[in-house]
Amino acid sequence: MTEHISADVVIVGAGPVGLFAVFELGLLDIRAHVVDILDRPGGQCAELYPEKPIYDIPALPVVTGQQLTDNLMEQIRPFQPTFHFSEMITSLDHLPDGRFRLKTDGGETFETKVVVIAAGGGSFQPKRPPIPGVEAFDGKSVHYAVRKMEAFRAQRVTILGGGDSALDWTINLAQVAARVTLIHRRDAFRAAPASVNKMRALVEADVVDLAIGQVTELIGENGVLEAVKVKRDDGSTHEIATDALLPFFGLTMKLGPIADWGLALHENLVPVDTEKFETTTPGIFAIGDINTYPGKLKLILSGFHEAALMAQAAARRIDPERRVVFQYTTSSTSLQKKLGVA
Amino acid sequence: MANITFIDQSGEARTVEAAAGSSVMEAAIRNDIPGIDADCGGACSCATCHVYVAEDWLEKVGPPQPMEEDMLDFAFDVRANSRLSCQIRVTPELDGLTVTTPERQG
Numbered sequence: 393m394t395e396h397i398s399a400d401v402v403i404v405g406a407g408p409v410g411l412f413a414v415f416e417l418g419l420l421d422i423r424a425h426v427v428d429i430l431d432r433p434g435g436q437c438a439e440l441y442p443e444k445p446i447y448d449i450p451a452l453p454v455v456t457g458q459q460l461t462d463n464l465m466e467q468i469r470p471f472q473p474t475f476h477f478s479e480m481i482t483s484l485d486h487l488p489d490g491r492f493r494l495k496t497d498g499g500e501t502f503e504t505k506v507v508v509i510a511a512g513g514g515s516f517q518p519k520r521p522p523i524p525g526v527e528a529f530d531g532k533s534v535h536y537a538v539r540k541m542e543a544f545r546a547q548r549v550t551i552l553g554g555g556d557s558a559l560d561w562t563i564n565l566a567q568v569a570a571r572v573t574l575i576h577r578r579d580a581f582r583a584a585p586a587s588v589n590k591m592r593a594l595v596e597a598d599v600v601d602l603a604i605g606q607v608t609e610l611i612g613e614n615g616v617l618e619a620v621k622v623k624r625d626d627g628s629t630h631e632i633a634t635d636a637l638l639p640f641f642g643l644t645m646k647l648g649p650i651a652d653w654g655l656a657l658h659e660n661l662v663p664v665d666t667e668k669f670e671t672t673t674p675g676i677f678a679i680g681d682i683n684t685y686p687g688k689l690k691l692i693l694s695g696f697h698e699a700a701l702m703a704q705a706a707a708r709r710i711d712p713e714r715r716v717v718f719q720y721t722t723s724s725t726s727l728q729k730k731l732g733v734a
Numbered sequence: 735m736a737n738i739t740f741i742d743q744s745g746e747a748r749t750v751e752a753a754a755g756s757s758v759m760e761a762a763i764r765n766d767i768p769g770i771d772a773d774c775g776g777a778c779s780c781a782t783c784h785v786y787v788a789e790d791w792l793e794k795v796g797p798p799q800p801m802e803e804d805m806l807d808f809a810f811d812v813r814a815n816s817r818l819s820c821q822i823r824v825t826p827e828l829d830g831l832t833v834t835t836p837e838r839q840g
Contacts, residue, residue, distance in 0.1 A: 522810045
């Protein structure tokens with residue numbers, strides 16, 4: 393028997409709706425585990441628009457994505473959720489006792505009575521560069537993250553992109569790699585100015601090569617890269633000998649493994665009822681942007697409402713014997729105790 | 735009002751009406767134009783409303799601002815006439831604008 397985490401609820405996604413689900417479940421004495429592929433809470437609010445104002449959150453005339461996330465984290469603190477960041481749930485299996493077994497790509501296993509999918513637009517995954525045939529090199533010579541710098545020791549590393557990830561890894565890998573080449577489509581970088589200066593100094597010192605252009609072709613066989621072909625703005629091309637290619641073109645949203653969980657899907661959305669926000673599989677709920685039902689609006693406030701109703705149904709599933717009494721946080725001392733204010 | 739034509743990768747053209755002051759992305763979304771995802775809803779933070787502006791319209795549309803140029807780094811197959819359609823403001827002068835959607839968004 394392998395080690396696993398026994399849970400009442402696992403929430404898939406730490407965006408605003410997943411976070412508020414922690415609150416609604418917490419009021420009903422249910423503690424949640426929350427899994428998210430990003431390394432921090434907030435989902436799209438944190439990843440896509442941390443500094444953009446949102447104007448349609450009730451009672452908050454204007455709030456940024458990051459402020460909303462910070463506020464929600466403060467609001468749910470009394471309920472002590474357990475976060476599992478930088479992990480994606482890869483599989484869902486049914487257990488004979490009606491529970492679900494979830495496994496993550498980080499090696500974690502959950503056995504849980506209820507699953508709440510609050511995965512928004514899906515999981516954020518690295519964008520593949522627009523190079524023909526790049527898939528064949530994925531995982532062998534093309535890597536979208538650096539887990540261990542040692543893996544690149546004495547290798548000829550080519551890095552693509554102009555943001556912080558591209559620049560940070562150019563600077564760091566220059567210490568262990570045989571040679572680092574940074575390729576960007578223009579001679580302007582949106583990375584932090586200090587990193588850009590450091591990179592330029594390394595180029596000046598002939599430690600790092602900088603090429604302005606776009607990679608058009610990968611040369612190699614059986615997933616093993618030998619060189620990349622770069623096209624410059626003037627139309628000329630040249631080859632750069634490469635053992636490892638690291639593209640850093642940001643993240644894109646993909647539905648991901650949820651598609652394989654045996655749920656009915658409608659255009660990559662999960663249909664639910666509007667009483668419990670439960671999917672076609674009893675015990676699996678879906679709230680927020682990922683679900684669909686007649687009249688659905690992809691609004692954060694709709695997701696909050698869905699979280700509240702889901703929590704009531706989830707509580708009945710977790711403990712069918714229990715009588716759930718509806719209470720207000722303004723007047724119920726037992727709710728106020730849970731919130732740590734009474 | 736301005737008419738805007740979206741040409742997809744198969745060459746099919748769709749012409750829609752766009753209100754002055756709105757963005758080219760909004761006109762696409764309102765009219766279910768395929769090939770424009772607009773994941774972030776127009777906040778210039780996702781590069782999934784990428785279009786190629788027809789050569790003869792480049793001057794009128796103008797170049798991208800630095801923030802948009804930064805975000806274009808994340809777009810698929812960026813070319814000299816690449817723009818993010820959420821950052822193109824519709825004006826009566828853009829009546830007849832033609833853009834092509836890329837093979838894919840991100």
